[in-house]
Amino acid sequence: xxxxxxPLVSVRNLAVEFTQHGGGPVxxxxxxSLDLRPGRVLGVVGESGCGKSVTARAxxxxxxxNGSIKNGQILLDPGTPQxxxxxxxxxxxxxMREIRGGRIGLIFQEPMAALSMQYxxxxxxxxxxxVHNDPGKAVARQRVxxxxxxxxxxxPETRIDTYPFQLSGxxxxxxxxxxxxxxxxxxxxxxxxxxxxxxxxxxxILALLRRxxxxxxxxxxxxxxxxxxxxxxxxxVAVMYLGRVVEFAPVNEVFAAPRHPYTQAxxxxxxxxxxPPHSRLATIGGAVPQPNARPKGCxxxxxxxxxMPGRCDTTAPAPVPPGQAGASCxxxxxxxxxxxxxx
Amino acid sequence: MNMLEVSGLTKHxxxxxxxxxxxxxxxxxxxxxxxxxxxGETLALVGESGCGKTTVARCILRALKPTSGSIRFSPADxxxxxxxxxxxxxxxxxxxxxxxxxxxxxxxxxxxxxVGDIIAEPLLVNGVASAERHRRVLELLDLVGLPAAARTxxxxxxxxxxxxxxxxxxxxxxxxxxxxxxxxxxALDVSVQAQIINLLLDLQEQLGLSxxxxxxxxxxVRHVSDRxxxxxxxxxxxxxxxVALYATPRHPYTQAxxxxxxxxxxxxxxxxxxxxxxxxxxxxxxxGCAFNPRCPFAIDRCRTERPVLRDVGAGQLAxxxxxxxxxxxxxx
Ligand SMILES: Nc1ncnc2c1ncn2[C@@H]1O[C@H](COP(=O)(O)OP(=O)(O)OP(=O)(O)O)[C@@H](O)[C@H]1O
Ligand code: SF4
Ligand SMILES: [Mg+2]
Numbered sequence: 001x002x003x004x005x006x007p008l009v010s011v012r013n014l015a016v017e018f019t020q021h022g023g024g025p026v027x028x029x030x031x032x033s034l035d036l037r038p039g040r041v042l043g044v045v046g047e048s049g050c051g052k053s054v055t056a057r058a059x060x061x062x063x064x065x066n067g068s069i070k071n072g073q074i075l076l077d078p079g080t081p082q083x084x085x086x087x088x089x090x091x092x093x094x095x096m097r098e099i100r101g102g103r104i105g106l107i108f109q110e111p112m113a114a115l116s117m118q119y120x121x122x123x124x125x126x127x128x129x130x131v132h133n134d135p136g137k138a139v140a141r142q143r144v145x146x147x148x149x150x151x152x153x154x155x156p157e158t159r160i161d162t163y164p165f166q167l168s169g170x171x172x173x174x175x176x177x178x179x180x181x182x183x184x185x186x187x188x189x190x191x192x193x194x195x196x197x198x199x200x201x202x203x204x205i206l207a208l209l210r211r212x213x214x215x216x217x218x219x220x221x222x223x224x225x226x227x228x229x230x231x232x233x234x235x236x237v238a239v240m241y242l243g244r245v246v247e248f249a250p251v252n253e254v255f256a257a258p259r260h261p262y263t264q265a266x267x268x269x270x271x272x273x274x275x276p277p278h279s280r281l282a283t284i285g286g287a288v289p290q291p292n293a294r295p296k297g298c299x300x301x302x303x304x305x306x307x308m309p310g311r312c313d314t315t316a317p318a319p320v321p322p323g324q325a326g327a328s329c330x331x332x333x334x335x336x337x338x339x340x341x342x343x
Numbered sequence: 344m345n346m347l348e349v350s351g352l353t354k355h356x357x358x359x360x361x362x363x364x365x366x367x368x369x370x371x372x373x374x375x376x377x378x379x380x381x382x383g384e385t386l387a388l389v390g391e392s393g394c395g396k397t398t399v400a401r402c403i404l405r406a407l408k409p410t411s412g413s414i415r416f417s418p419a420d421x422x423x424x425x426x427x428x429x430x431x432x433x434x435x436x437x438x439x440x441x442x443x444x445x446x447x448x449x450x451x452x453x454x455x456x457x458v459g460d461i462i463a464e465p466l467l468v469n470g471v472a473s474a475e476r477h478r479r480v481l482e483l484l485d486l487v488g489l490p491a492a493a494r495t496x497x498x499x500x501x502x503x504x505x506x507x508x509x510x511x512x513x514x515x516x517x518x519x520x521x522x523x524x525x526x527x528x529x530a531l532d533v534s535v536q537a538q539i540i541n542l543l544l545d546l547q548e549q550l551g552l553s554x555x556x557x558x559x560x561x562x563x564v565r566h567v568s569d570r571x572x573x574x575x576x577x578x579x580x581x582x583x584x585x586v587a588l589y590a591t592p593r594h595p596y597t598q599a600x601x602x603x604x605x606x607x608x609x610x611x612x613x614x615x616x617x618x619x620x621x622x623x624x625x626x627x628x629x630x631g632c633a634f635n636p637r638c639p640f641a642i643d644r645c646r647t648e649r650p651v652l653r654d655v656g657a658g659q660l661a662x663x664x665x666x667x668x669x670x671x672x673x674x675x
Pocket of ligand 1: 050051291
């Protein structure tokens with residue numbers, strides 16, 4: 001990768017399980033490793049249930065009560081004297097409260113999840129500023145107005161006193177972004193920030209996120225299931241499947257030469273604005289298995305056109321080494337071996 | 344031959360307020376909507392949330408009574424009947440001909456009924472005998488790519504894509520002449536969405552269905568439709584054959600909509616500015632052309648006079664004062 005700056009966050013071999021009534025534990029994350037670097041956008045993509053949101057929530061220690069981190073580390077400022085393992089902190093302790101919002105901001109799919117209906121936009125944003133570093137009421141109010149202006153809300157001096165329910169979906173998401181940025185974090189996690197929005201509003205919000213991320217050199221983790229959003233926004237891409245990162249690569253490589261059979265299939269199944277009329281799409285057979293019915297071996301093997309019997313269905317391929325482009329797949333391992341011999 | 348001729352279709356929802364629930368305004372959900380669907384044709388109705396797509400679909404299903412306008416439907420070759428003024432009782436024998444495929448494959452199936460019974464329900468209601476029902480259910484399961492054993496299982500045992508297949512089988516049970524599909528794949532993951540789109544394409548070809556396909560995803564629409572109608576704040580602003588609409592949009596809103604779709608190609612990062620502002624409120628649409636506050640091409644006339652939908656050449660209809668003089672960018 002061109003960028004060798006130290007990551008702000010490194011997730012290593014993260015595993016998360018949920019307990020459920022009348023059943024064994026469900027493994028939502030198996031082994032996830034990711035790096036978030038300053039000024040870069042990591043796109044995290046995968047189908048419903050692959051663990052994108054669980055990864056985000058684990059990083060902020062806001063997993064549902066029945067969920068717990070079973071293995072791995074989430075390192076803030078890795079390789080520096082301030083290195084902190086988030087998994088080792090008390091989830092409700094002071095340090096974690098500082099990190100949440102102060103270092104790592106979160107933007108939700110549905111901005112209403114982060115906003116209260118009973119308080120004005122201004123009160124909520126002022127609260128978020130003052131919790132972390134109280135500059136006094138008057139200064140905080142001025143900062144909120146500036147923040148609202150930064151996220152492209154027209155007439156911020158009057159909008160500051162409105163309630164979230166008085167705003168349109170697009171404006172609400174702008175407030176959600178302002179809230180995530182209130183305490184000036186250098187890491188931002190956006191979990192499907194535009195999925196609930198119309199396509200023209202989505203284009204506006206993506207442009208806004210891009211501008212803020214570049215201006216403030218934020219490390220942005222952008223979670224989406226939309227390959228179009230990935231192509232337009234990401235620098236690097238992590239493709240997830242059943243709680244694992246199955247491929248990691250710079251965005252151009254992922255689209256030009258996807259390595260993993262799942263990435264290849266996913267890209268082929270995206271509808272195309274230039275397709276001939278009535279043309280069929282490439283499909284992936286079957287569906288994502290339930291998390292309590294994880295296949296043995298490679299998690300993708302029951303749906304994989306390249307499955308090698310006796311191998312893919314018995315052992316799991318090695319995870320992608322952190323920070324390197326690659327795929328967790330025997331076929332890809334074999335191809336690399338052949339290349340190595342030829343070289 | 345037309346299966347459906349919609350003309351002047353208008354639906355207003357009253358806004359009531361105060362203890363007397365007096366009408367204080369109207370949401371103009373659909374205004375003077377006109378289109379036809381011929382036999383075997385798929386017309387897509389696209390637009391952003393609240394533009395009136397679902398209202399139009401529900402009027403055609405007569406789940407709603409239109410405020411005005413006609414919905415002429417062909418129950419048999421050579422016949423036409425206007426559904427708009429009909430009473431519930433008059434509609435009953437006609438309902439079997441127009442069937443709905445739902446958006447949400449989870450909410451639309453009764454969790455306490457076996458799949459076989461869900462699919463057979465419309466047959467039962469229409470007095471089809473037991474042995475024939477059984478035969479038809481097996482035929483339908485096969486048609487939508489589900490195993491015969493699915494008959495005796497409950498919906499929760501199926502994935503989202505399979506549930507959508509069940510919904511499609513039920514919609515096809517009575518050999519309808521028109522299918523209304525309201526966002527049938529928007530709740531599905533892409534890999535599963537692709538399976539369902541292919542199934543719908545196969546069924547269109549095999550059964551010669553006439554379909555109104557309501558969707559917001561222009562990628563999906565490109566694959567399934569013969570023609571596209573674009574709605575904005577209750578009105579159709581452009582109608583064109585699919586290929587022409589994508590290649591040479593004639594309404595600025597169509598162009599904005601297409602340019603806003605994030606292209607799945609990192610080498611084509613959008614430099615085009617995102618359209619400004621947000622969709623207008625249908626209770627209070629701007630005067631003139633409803634798109635004027637967001638339109639980069641708006642002139643004074645656009646702010647006062649409403650443009651009519653008219654032929655602007657090559658079979659494309661557009662409602663824009665400047666359609667003839669503008670050259671808009673498509674996606675080729
Ligand atoms: N509180 C919970 N209890 C049990 N299982 C859970 C819980 N939260 C998440 N899971 C499971 O963890 C897995 C990963 O879920 P997650 O929400 O991270 O998926 P996702 O990739 O964000 O999907 P989507 O695209 O639908 O948002 C899923 O199988 C999900 O069912
Ligand atoms: S390891 Fe085997 S089953 Fe898994 S993706 Fe690679 S080829 Fe397919
Ligand atoms: Mg999620």
